[in-house]
Amino acid sequence: MILTVTLNAALDITYHVPRLQPHTTHRVGEVVERPGGKGLNVARVLAALGHDTVATGLVGGRTGEALRAHLAAAAPGVVDALVPVGGETRRTIAVVDGESGDATMFNEPGPTVSAQEWAHFQDAYRELLIDAHVVALCGSLPPGLPVGSYAELVRTARSAGVHVLLDTSGEPLRRGIAARPDVIKPNAEELARLTGLTEPLRAAHEARRRGAYAVVASNGPQGLLAVTDEGTWRAAPPARFEGNPTGAGDAAVAGLLSALVEGLPWPERLARAAALSAATVLAPAAGEFDGAAYERLLPQIDTLP
Amino acid sequence: MILTVTLNAALDITYHVPRLQPHTTHRVGEVVERPGGKGLNVARVLAALGHDTVATGLVGGRTGEALRAHLAAAAPGVVDALVPVGGETRRTIAVVDGESGDATMFNEPGPTVSAQEWAHFQDAYRELLIDAHVVALCGSLPPGLPVGSYAELVRTARSAGVHVLLDTSGEPLRRGIAARPDVIKPNAEELARLTGLTEPLRAAHEARRRGAYAVVASNGPQGLLAVTDEGTWRAAPPARFEGNPTGAGDAAVAGLLSALVEGLPWPERLARAAALSAATVLAPAAGEFDGAAYERLLPQIDTLP
Known part of the structure; x- marks a missing residue:
């Protein structure tokens, strides 16, 4: 199975206002709630693709309960292995302007998150790794967790022989890379901030030098760049799409993991990631992907060395 | 005891952002949650003044549970007689700009709210009226309730021989007045909208003509105007205060009710309402009142015929 980790899960609330x-x-006309946090988004896409998917991470309080209820309703294929904490799961409010x-x-x-809660989570994580082929560590850290928390989780996964993808930013990414994850998936901006280099190819090489075995950098509508020990590839969609980019990066992570567990080579992993990402931008609901668009786009993705 | 009714209770959430x-x-630095809705605010002030206070109204869902937990913690003196509904209690988000x-x-x-839920609430309300000296009907109506709902509650209270204060606006106020409440407490703007008259004294007389036995109109820092069958009075604080006006109107309602059940005459009711209102503007936390300021201000309120 594929394991996703969301340490700072969220209840995403959208308010529609005229202006x-x-x-x-x-006066808010319509209130929409959905489970949020990058790892949960990745898990939803994986389950929609038909993969055995387990979502872990930390949840707490009434907002945590609401999140779990929405997850069960919206993504029944995702096994909920979230670990309870005493604090309250965060809300994110998106106010969408009708104009x-x-x-x-x-x-x-x-x-x-307390030290005891973190130790308890790590026990649960070690148990879940036993049946995992690959694990994705996604998103920001909640308050209280040491900045090296992702580095710890990367090391635990590698010790357990589980392939690990890290998708975070800032100092947690910097520390995480030093623990040698199999893949990191920064966007171009995060990669530049990490390395101090603005040219994505040079920056990706620098990130590999610092410890990542492979770097997949996303650059919005320009597509994906993969720098790996097997080679370098770029994958771009056939056209620029108008739409909502929310969750496009998470769909790309799901594409990479999905193709990896199916034993596909890098160019096909990258093409799947790029097609899912574009199909997410095209979907009417934020964070969903359009299945028909994905099937149509997949053969149209140009993957070039 | 004093009964307050909040049909559209809310969980009030405050976000502090730099700008x-x-x-x-x-990124929200601090999240503050409190029970909201005008009737619950009135109940909190009454309980703080030492009155037997029961709060009823409608609550539902996880947000309703959160509201009840906050009410129990913030106002242990208020008896929670809120009636559950199937829908979700609303949230209000106040984003406070640090700049x-x-x-x-x-x-x-x-x-x-369904017709069945409304019927169920009315049964509970009739039961609660048995022990009530006075009831305050406060705030907006939730979706689904007929615009004449407050008028029904006014009639039920009057049939039960319970003194009734109505504090709402728009069409529910217009309909409610026709059911002959003992007191209405509009602000100057609501009173003008109701009557089409901008001069508060003339507008208050017009509102009485339409059915209200007494009209107490609030006009921000200028204080309160009462037009009753015993006479007309104005109560103004000794100075203009800088502060947060949130809940000042609800504190005035609590002052009127509190003085009424103590058998005080109109001028003293009005002075208490004006002093509590000013002490709420002066309190550092929104919707609370500053007890020392209240004691100091009460003898300073000018109540003039």
């Missing part, structure tokens, strides 16, 4: 006007009162279609985001910080 | 910038992502101190509000609509 956002600071310092006024808005411009733009979103204004308010992200709560998330629960403060 | 609100539309169409960007904000200007101004709040931007997002108010969810609230649960859709």
